[in-house]
Amino acid sequence: MHPTRRQFLALSTVALFPLAGSAQAPLNADTVPIYVWRGSGHSFGGFSAIHLFPNGLDFIALSDRAFVYTGQLARDAHERITGVTTRSIHQLRDPEGNPLSGPPGDSEGIALGADGTLYVAFEGGRRTRVAAYETPDSPARILPRHRDFRHMPGNGGLEALAIDAQGRLYTLPEESPTTSFPLFRFENDRWTIIGHVPARNGFAPVGADFGPDGNLYLLERRFRVPSFATRISRLRPGRWDQPETLFETAAGTLDNHEGISITRTRAGRLRATIISDDNRFFLQRTEIVEVLLD
Template sequence: MAEDKQTARFLSSYHWTKERDGFGGYSGISLTPNGAGFIIVSDRAHLIEGTIFRHGDRIIGVRSAEMAALNIPDDLFLDPSVQDTEGLAKDNQGRLYISVESTNRVLCRDITGVWTALPDHPGLRALPHNQGLEALAIDGDGTLFALPEFSESLQVPFPVFRYRQGSGWDVPMSISRNEGFLPVGADVGPDGKLYVLERGFSGFGFSSRVRRFDFLNGYSFDGETLLTTEPRRHDNLEGLSVWAATDGTLRLTMISDDNFFFLQKTEIVEYAVS
């Protein structure tokens, strides 16, 4: 299928398979600056770490450790039986941030392994169940950004929540809502801009879009569309990590959530942005 005119150039798609209980359901990914090492979170509160191997611009293999439970204390969930972990971000100090969609809160694991919940915010509390915080991103200064897949109507933009140590949460900007796409992943690239992965769904399958935004307080805007795919071009892409290759191009690495459904697959997809 032909894709819309766009800035991003397709590099490769890798179908990742493992004979392992609980494999799949991956909703967030964070890569090391060189794009090789990864941390991936599943929506069942597990992490998996490993390495992506490439030949030129093409992914040729993935090696990973065993999946590890996040071991988040039960008292950080409203319902410990539902640990719907979706967004993932890791700061320069090694702290790990996870968004829990079912309760619309963000949890932090410090470098000693201790979990705490970030403070609450009225806008987060107002998000509906299972339509909440899907995407997390963090910049080089440790400022955290969280995006829900919900806005109040088809004409209302998506809020971008920001958390800063010592200042707490605010909502400095929003991004437009259109064409049936909802935010599911995000990252702050090496260029300091916000990249947002969005998902659309029709009866024919999933489509994906990536937009890039400058940080402008008080603005709601469309950003720059880098990538739009036709339905079924890729699987259910939910996680996004942005990094710089040695040739200076930015790379968009995305992973799909197979929903533990046999007709779907775990797919790692890469595009280049000049």
């Protein structure tokens, strides 16, 4: 049996990340703090998406095995993260109300509607879909699929999901057969391709969120044995083909970051909160990193 992409990513990072360290450590020359979230239990780890509420404290985190965590961040006087408290853990369900597991539960992206509806993107070839949940414990309501979803690769489908102020969903695949990534928007009960984001320097989109400024922010990842590089780009509506790079790390600076949420600090500065997928591999870790974008 050939190793999966996830197993390959995990095995190839053996030399990168230390087993121990303080919760707060400097991010090389960028001086951006890394908070390491440590947890236990079969549901912990593999976080692929995060939503941070406007207060900068309450959050929803999604694992790639259909588990939803709700919790709260603790911050010091400088708003640096100093702790994480888990409030609840939920296992997402299929339309019949059965708990999701295995390949059908490969949940990768989240977006929260103004009415509290939780939208989740799942990747996996013909299983690629976006589902809506009234609550994390409700049965799934599967949104109509775009015809292109069924042709997406099992490990390169929908990972990024975002919702704008008008309640419209946006997504794009992690892999594309062309030199750009199609950007899908869901409105009037259907998906349409509204633009294409150019592929640049080997990075692939793995997370997305609309900021309070109305712009779409992409979290992008590049994997080259044996390390990851991370990038955050801004897309202005109507100029989807003109991404602006705001933040980029050298390979090996961070773990495998896949989720992003955009909020403002108490001082009004734009802040990106990103979370890493540790692949549930003991030499990787769950990092929460925050970057000021203005």
